[in-house]
Structure formats: structure tokens, C-alpha cells
Amino acid sequence: MIIAQRKPFKEISEAVAPYDKILIVGCGTCVAVCLAGGEKEVGLLASQLKLAAGLKGRRIEVGEITVERQCDREFLEPLCDFVADHDAILSMACGAGVQFLAQLYYFKPIFPAVDTTFIGVNEAVGLFTERCRACHHCYLGLTGGICPLTMCPKGLLNGPCGGTLNGKCEVDPEKDCAWSEIYRRLEQQGRLDNLKKIVPLHPHARSTTPGQVIHPAYQRRYSAYE
Numbered sequence: 350m351i352i353a354q355r356k357p358f359k360e361i362s363e364a365v366a367p368y369d370k371i372l373i374v375g376c377g378t379c380v381a382v383c384l385a386g387g388e389k390e391v392g393l394l395a396s397q398l399k400l401a402a403g404l405k406g407r408r409i410e411v412g413e414i415t416v417e418r419q420c421d422r423e424f425l426e427p428l429c430d431f432v433a434d435h436d437a438i439l440s441m442a443c444g445a446g447v448q449f450l451a452q453l454y455y456f457k458p459i460f461p462a463v464d465t466t467f468i469g470v471n472e473a474v475g476l477f478t479e480r481c482r483a484c485h486h487c488y489l490g491l492t493g494g495i496c497p498l499t500m501c502p503k504g505l506l507n508g509p510c511g512g513t514l515n516g517k518c519e520v521d522p523e524k525d526c527a528w529s530e531i532y533r534r535l536e537q538q539g540r541l542d543n544l545k546k547i548v549p550l551h552p553h554a555r556s557t558t559p560g561q562v563i564h565p566a567y568q569r570r571y572s573a574y575e
């Protein structure tokens with residue numbers, strides 16, 4: 350899932366300071382799980398904004414709504430009336446959700462209330478770790494399910510650098526060397542032969558942005574986009 354963190358309150362409140370009617374839009378998927386932008390966080394931010402405005406002698410209206418997914422048009426179109434009733438939108442979704450909302454409601458100023466951080470996992474309560482850089486060409490089948498591009502700070506694809514020491518990473522000795530982990534994993538699975546396979550240069554050209562994926566079943570429908 351996509352991991353995000355809420356922006357500092359000062360940054361958010363300065364962004365929306367010129368507006369008296371603010372709509373906060375949360376997202377019920379990734380950012381809700383990582384406790385950054387779900388329904389509960391929308392409520393907390395709304396209270397904080399109203400309290401801060403009150404302390405300055407201002408009265409503001411803060412609308413609250415959380416949709417299932419901000420990255421999906423079907424959940425955004427019903428927001429039309431809410432958006433019309435407010436001067437500005439604060440989105441608590443990841444960067445994709447903010448942009449989709451901005452595209453649909455282009456006539457309203459929109460501000461992100463969270464910083465999108467990475468694609469990761471919910472390791473334990475409140476602990477999220479990065480696992481994937483969406484590189485367009487997955488190597489996990491070769492590396493025992495450990496991503497060399499993400500878990501190794503140098504993104505090495507063909508074994509460790511010369512700096513690995515006692516299984517630790519030279520960039521951050523607190524962390525395990527990704528390639529030591531890959532070795533151990535492949536050894537456990539009796540697949541050490543994988544290490545002899547040379548992986549060609551990563552096709553970075555394919556990672557140029559913005560990316561696009563069309564499901565094979567919809568190729569004809571969207572052929573104009575190609």
C-alpha cells in the first residue's frame with residue numbers, strides 16, 4: 350500500500366489561511382491504514398483548524414468527508430455538491446488522490462494535507478516499511494522475494510557491493526545488507542544458483558513518468574491513448 354504522513358499543522362493551516370469554508374476530504378484506503386488521512390484523521394484535523402481559527406478570533410466552516418478511494422473516479426464524482434459549498438479543498442489522500450481530485454474539481458484551490466512517502470507494508474501497529482519502488486520490472490522471483498532495488502540503498506541487481514560487512518549494509522550499518530538477506534533466503538530455498546544469473550541493466554527508460562497501464566481486455570477501448 351501507499352504510505353503517507355500527515356504534514357505539520359503549521360504548513361496546513363498556512364496553506365488554507367485565506368479561506369473561510371474548507372472541505373477536508375479523507376481517503377478510506379491506504380492512508381487510513383497508515384493512520385495519516387482516514388476518517389479519524391479528517392476529524393482531528395478539522396477540530397485543530399477550528400480551534401486554531403477560534404484562538405485567533407476567526408470563525409471558519411470545516412466540512413468533513415471521507416471517500417473509499419480518492420484515486421478512483423467513481424468515488425469522487427458524488428462529491429460535487431460538497432465541493433461547491435466550500436472555498437478550498439484539503440485532501441488527505443496520497444499524491445495520486447490529490448491530483449485526481451484536483452483534475453475533477455479544477456475550479457477549486459486544493460491543498461495536500463499529507464506527504465506521500467513510499468510503497469510499503471504494515472509491519473506492526475504504527476510501523477510501516479518500504480518494500481517497492483514500482484520499477485516496472487519485478488525481480489522478486491529471482492531474489493527470493495526481497496527487492497534489490499528497494500532494500501539495497503544502491504539498488505544493486507547483481508550481488509552486493511564491496512562494503513557489506515558481517516551481513517550489515519555499509520550505507521547504514523544498523524540495517525542488514527539486502528544481498529546478505531537475499532543470499533540467506535535463496536540458501537534456505539536451495540536456489541543459490543540464481544546468484545549466477547546476470548541481470549541486465551535495469552530498463553530505466555520504461556520508468557519514465559507519467560506511467561500508464563492498460564489492462565489487455567481494454568486495449569481496444571483505450572487505443573487512442575497509446
Ligand code: SF4
Pocket residue numbers: 480481482483484485486487488489496497498499
Ligand atoms: S523489483 Fe522491487 S521495485 Fe521493482 S516491482 Fe519488484 S518489488 Fe517493486
Ligand code: SF4
Pocket residue numbers: 500501502503504505508509510511512513514517518519520521525526527528529
Ligand atoms: S552493503 Fe549491501 S545493501 Fe548496502 S549498499 Fe552494499 S550491497 Fe546494498
